[in-house]
Amino acid sequence: MGLDFTIIPSYLDILITGTYWTVALSTLSIFFSLVGGVFFAVVQLNRHAIVRWPFSGIAWLFMGTxxxxxxxxxxxxxxxxxxDLNAFTAGVIALSLHFAVYNADIIKSAIVAVDKGQYEASRSVGLSQLQAMRKVIVPQAIANVTPALGNMMIALLKESSLVSVIGVMELTLSSQRAISDSFRPFEFYIAAAAIYYILNLGLEYGVRNAERRSARYR
Amino acid sequence: MDIELIGRVWIYFAEAALVTVQISVLAILLGLCLGFVAALGSLSVNAALRWPSRAYVSVFRGTPALIQLFLLYFGGPQVGIHLDPMEAGIIGLGINIGAYMCESIRGAIISVDKGQTEAGRCMGLGHFQVMNKIILPQAARMMVRPLGVNSIALIKGSAIVSTISVLELSYTAHRYISSTYKPFEMFFLASIFYIVIVTIFSYGVGKIDRRVSLEN
Structure with a gap:
């Protein structure tokens, strides 16, 4: 069976729907993985071991599997x-949790890496603990974490393809639908790969932009 | 937690874990070879070697491993590549991780001070000799850790070959989740095996890293 890429336009609508869901899934998961990452990082920096301990357990389990x-x-x-969750919600939860654990690690080490003197200086000029965190420490930490968090976002976009196994109609599963109708796996997986690649380029462009903007806090 | 059930099925998980180890080791070896060749290619002065290497890295890091695997396994027969699931799994994972390993190896090579190359050239060594005798031995110690990180990511990433029905750890977990309706127990069991494999592997990488690092 030869290759025939001209078949792709007739299945364009299903690929576009799939792309839409991949973007929705990734965007939501990126958002929640960042929020969760900040939350987990703050928890992990808590003074009390009893607060840290449950998170360390989750992190250990999620990073090892x-x-x-x-x-x-x-x-x-x-x-x-x-x-009883629908597949999409389950996918968002799984992706968010998985990447939140990795993001937390990155954010935590960035906060720790900001010089202690910065915190002490802001406290001594009269900022409260929260103000010092928000106005002095976090902006500097953000500049340090943007590249690493950006890489995590790019990884998340690619890993979102796994959600197809629980039946979310995102790009991977949509191309499988097109394949089961047309019996042309090669063409449609190439098409899916190309769409992922383009999405990735877009995301990478955004991340590099964010990096440049956050670099001014350095 | 159904301990009795775990006691009954753990042996099948252990067998599956061996398959995971086997796939991972072979894919890591393939990835190392491809990564090494691609890294040298991407650092070459010859554009005909540089561009294919860069394209390989960009494409395989820019698209999901799952799609690459499906393309190889389901799309392969259309272009005359017939592989059984195990072969497709190893080759698919190996080609994918090779692109990441290329970046690790390239990073280690370019982190060797440029003066080393210049000094080597001044001494009258050729390009190849400089690379072989001066740069690579120094770069080698710097690539152990990043390559270890890539390899551990691959061990966990090898779960995706369950989707092309290779009977490894995740496939077994999925099958027992469907047949026993005990997702927590099965997840717990599979997790233990994954964590044991990853822990042993990172211990090994740490050992090699300590042995080759300059601090000793």
């Missing part, structure tokens, strides 16, 4: 304890 397994756990596991 594949995302695919975590997807199964969240999708099938929550059903077992009576929470």
């Amino acid at each position: 594949p995302l695919l397994l975590q997807l199964f756990l969240i999708y099938f596991g929550l059903v077992q304890i009576g929470i």
Whole structure:
């Protein structure tokens, strides 16, 4: 069977729908993974071991196991304890949690890396603890973390393809639908790869832009 | 937590874990070879070597590993590549991780001071000799850790070959989740095996890293 890429336009609508869901899934997960990352980082910097301990357990488990397994756990596991989630929500939760753990690690080390003198200086000019964090420490930390967090976002976009295994109609599963109709796996996986590549380039452009902007806080 | 069930099925997970180890090791070896060749290619002065290497890295890092695997396994037969799931898994993962390893190796090579190359050239060594005798031995100690990180990512990433029905750890976990409806127990069991594999592997990498690092 030869290759015939002219078949792709007739399935364009299904690919566009898939792309839409991949973008929605990734955007939501990136947002929640950042929020979760900040939250986990703050928890991990807490003075009390009893607060830190449960998070360390989760982080250890989520960093040591594949995302695919975590997807199964969240999708099938929550059903077992009576929470019936649709696949999309389960996918967002799994992706967000998985990447929040990695983001937390990055954010935590960036906050720690800001010189202690900065904090002491801001306190001694009369800023409160919260103000010092918000106006002095975090802006500097952000400049340090942007490249690493950007790489995580790019990774998240690619890993979002795994969500197809629990039945979310994102780009990967949409191309599989097109394939089961047309019996042309090669063409459609190339098409899907090309779309992912373009999305990735866009995201990378955005990340580099953000890097340049945040660099002025350095 | 159904301990009795875990006691009954853990042996199948152990067998599956061996498959995961086997796939990962072979894919890591393939990735190292490809990464090394691509790294040298991308640093070459010859554009005909440089561009294919850069394109390889860009494309395989820019698209999901799952799509690459599907393309190889399901799309391969259309262009005359017939592989069984295990072969497709190893080759697919290996080609994917090779692109990441290329960047690790390239980073280590360019981190060697430029003066080393210049000094080597001044002494009358050729390009190849400088690379072989001066740059690579120094770069080698700097690439151990990043390559270790890539390899550990691959071990966890190898879970995706379950989607082309290779009977490895995640496939086994999925199968038992479907047949027993005990996702927590099965996740717990598979996690233990993954964490054990990753821990042993990172211990090994740490050992090599300490041995080759300059601090000793």
